Amino acid sequence: MTVAAHKVVTRAQVEDFLYHEAALLDEWKLDAWETLLTDDATYYVPPNDKLDGDHRSTLFIIADDRERIRQRIIRINDPNCHAEYPKSRTRRMISNVRIVSIEGDLVTVTANFVCYRFRRNERIREYVGGYRHILKIAGDSFRIQERRVFIDAHELGSLGSVSFIL
Amino acid sequence: MSASYIIDDRDKKTFLLDREVLVSEEILRKEMSNIFSRCWIYVGHASELKKSGDFVSRKVAGRPVIFVRDAKDVYHCLFNTCRHRGAIVCTQREGNARRFMCIYHGWTYANDGSLARVPGDDAYAEKFDPKEFGLRRPARFEEYRGFWFMNLDKDAPALSDYLAGAKDYIDLVIDQSPSGRMEIIAGVQEYDVAANWKLMVENSVDDYHLPSTHSTWLNFMANSGVKLEPPPKDSGQVLPTKGLAVELGNGHFTTDNINFRGRPVCKWIPLYGEAAKPEMDAIRAELVQRLGPERAARVADTNRNLVIFPNLVINDGSSVTVRTFYPEGANKMHVTAWALGPVEESESARARRLDAFLTFYGPGGFATPDDVEALELVQQGLANWQDDRWSEMSRGMGKEGEQLNSDEHHLRIFWRRWNELMGARA
Numbered sequence: 001m002t003v004a005a006h007k008v009v010t011r012a013q014v015e016d017f018l019y020h021e022a023a024l025l026d027e028w029k030l031d032a033w034e035t036l037l038t039d040d041a042t043y044y045v046p047p048n049d050k051l052d053g054d055h056r057s058t059l060f061i062i063a064d065d066r067e068r069i070r071q072r073i074i075r076i077n078d079p080n081c082h083a084e085y086p087k088s089r090t091r092r093m094i095s096n097v098r099i100v101s102i103e104g105d106l107v108t109v110t111a112n113f114v115c116y117r118f119r120r121n122e123r124i125r126e127y128v129g130g131y132r133h134i135l136k137i138a139g140d141s142f143r144i145q146e147r148r149v150f151i152d153a154h155e156l157g158s159l160g161s162v163s164f165i166l
Numbered sequence: 167m168s169a170s171y172i173i174d175d176r177d178k179k180t181f182l183l184d185r186e187v188l189v190s191e192e193i194l195r196k197e198m199s200n201i202f203s204r205c206w207i208y209v210g211h212a213s214e215l216k217k218s219g220d221f222v223s224r225k226v227a228g229r230p231v232i233f234v235r236d237a238k239d240v241y242h243c244l245f246n247t248c249r250h251r252g253a254i255v256c257t258q259r260e261g262n263a264r265r266f267m268c269i270y271h272g273w274t275y276a277n278d279g280s281l282a283r284v285p286g287d288d289a290y291a292e293k294f295d296p297k298e299f300g301l302r303r304p305a306r307f308e309e310y311r312g313f314w315f316m317n318l319d320k321d322a323p324a325l326s327d328y329l330a331g332a333k334d335y336i337d338l339v340i341d342q343s344p345s346g347r348m349e350i351i352a353g354v355q356e357y358d359v360a361a362n363w364k365l366m367v368e369n370s371v372d373d374y375h376l377p378s379t380h381s382t383w384l385n386f387m388a389n390s391g392v393k394l395e396p397p398p399k400d401s402g403q404v405l406p407t408k409g410l411a412v413e414l415g416n417g418h419f420t421t422d423n424i425n426f427r428g429r430p431v432c433k434w435i436p437l438y439g440e441a442a443k444p445e446m447d448a449i450r451a452e453l454v455q456r457l458g459p460e461r462a463a464r465v466a467d468t469n470r471n472l473v474i475f476p477n478l479v480i481n482d483g484s485s486v487t488v489r490t491f492y493p494e495g496a497n498k499m500h501v502t503a504w505a506l507g508p509v510e511e512s513e514s515a516r517a518r519r520l521d522a523f524l525t526f527y528g529p530g531g532f533a534t535p536d537d538v539e540a541l542e543l544v545q546q547g548l549a550n551w552q553d554d555r556w557s558e559m560s561r562g563m564g565k566e567g568e569q570l571n572s573d574e575h576h577l578r579i580f581w582r583r584w585n586e587l588m589g590a591r592a
Contacts, residue, residue, distance in 0.1 A: 048354075050353045053352060056513065056520065057520075058352045058353040059520055059523060060353060062524065063520070063521065072532075075382040075532055078381075080382050080385075083539040122542075156529055157358050160358060160360075162529050163529075163530075
């Protein structure tokens with residue numbers, strides 16, 4: 001990573017983008033969130049016991065291509081998505097944002113997150129982990145080309161399902 | 167002999183289940199002795215231990231165990247508990263080891279469970295014989311076609327006899343593989359469900375719930391180009407194709423359904439993409455060549471959700487999943503699920519299998535989270551059990567002959583067997 005590249009993309013810009021993304025997800029504005037994605041975006045949640053696995057040879061929790069993300073949004077927005085109706089309340093805290101590399105117009109960034117999830121009559125769930133996004137520079141902002149979510153817990157256990165966009 | 171937990175009136179064609187069995191800690195304690203200490207309980211699959219010294223450590227029926235392949239390639243199931251003072255001796259989740267050393271005082275066991283070293287053994291009396299202090303193990307440990315089970319009861323019937331008719335349905339799954347070898351694929355899904363474990367038994371084979379619980383999945387299938395014909399009028403079906411519930415003996419049972427949802431081996435649906443067609447045609451041709459057209463169609467064109475009493479489920483549906491679950495209290499279970507595939511599967515076919523898995527199964531799938539929600543809503547509702555005591559489970563009882571996957575015949579098989587083992591009146 002060169003100093004010049006750092007001048008092109010600042011951590012503050014990346015933070016603004018990640019905070020914006022988090023707000024859209026927490027507010028369940030999934031259609032607006034979808035506009036942040038590139039046409040070939042992917043979304044991965046690897047299994048807790050193989051965080052560095054490849055989804056083509058390892059059973060993931062989520063391994064969505066762009067079309068599957070679209071279908072996931074249709075599903076979650078449907079009141080018949082019982083796991084998310086009524087919707088969870090979520091609140092994510094994002095920190096430790098780092099720019100890992102810049103290659104051409106692609107910026108790889110990592111961040112820590114805590115996502116608290118609340119539902120009526122249910123236990124509080126705390127999803128703790130890291131994001132690794134590949135962002136594509138788009139004018140003054142970014143689009144998400146790849147979104148990878150690493151959950152630190154050794155197993156999902158009491159976190160139960162990942163029925164929302166983590 | 168306790169009072170019966172079920173009311174099974176074949177004349178009046180009613181079947182009721184006492185909801186206390188889904189909430190009572192006392193009944194759970196009795197299940198520990200009458201069910202989990204007497205039935206064959208799934209430990210793991212041979213493919214998880216690929217070479218000598220490979221091991222995994224996990225909890226089976228609440229017991230921490232080491233499932234290990236020793237230096238002579240013999241498979242063992244060892245209680246993961248030091249004979250000295252009781253500590254866990256294998257702290258790694260998986261790996262390869264010649265020995266397991268207790269970190270507390272250094273007692274060290276070979277990977278066949280024998281005690282190999284006791285630090286400072288000169289302080290023990292002459293009578294002390296290390297041979298008597300190998301890791302303890304379940305009374306019985308047997309396998310059927312790579313599926314290893316343990317039994318805490320030394321007088322239990324042989325696994326092969328216990329499995330009874332379930333063996334034919336395991337064989338059907340394994341016939342996907344040209345060499346007859348299936349393997350557990352890397353990546354395990356482990357999650358809790360705040361519901362009684364027996365609700366997962368029911369849910370795994372209950373096709374009655376699909377249209378209501380999984381309408382978003384059916385919608386996704388339709389969006390992906392899968393044609394969903396309405397069930398024929400007056401057929402009793404709730405799904406586009408016919409499916410049966412089949413009793414397999416000793417409390418085991420399965421659904422046996424004509425496929426409409428696609429199968430990696432081997433029924434193409436638009437979801438897989440045009441590019442998958444040539445390879446899937448070749449997979450189908452291999453099946454026909456090896457098994458003949460009839461058996462090939464049986465393997466490729468039917469889905470089967472199989473329950474091996476009490477807590478192993480093998481779903482051969484959108485993909486193959488091996489799933490086991492164990493109570494952690496009357497109101498909670500822990501679920502462990504794996505994907506299973508032929509060992510010789512190509513990289514592209516394996517990727518298709520895993521993608522198909524995620525269309526339905528697992529904590530991020532398009533169906534399982536709604537199953538979890540349904541079971542948790544049942545458990546929450548059961549707080550009223552004392553004032554609304556009985557669950558109605560008579561669906562299909564009025565019919566002669568074959569029972570559908572959407573009837574409750576197979577659930578009744580489970581509950582009758584459970585009731586019997588719990589020492590209750592029939």
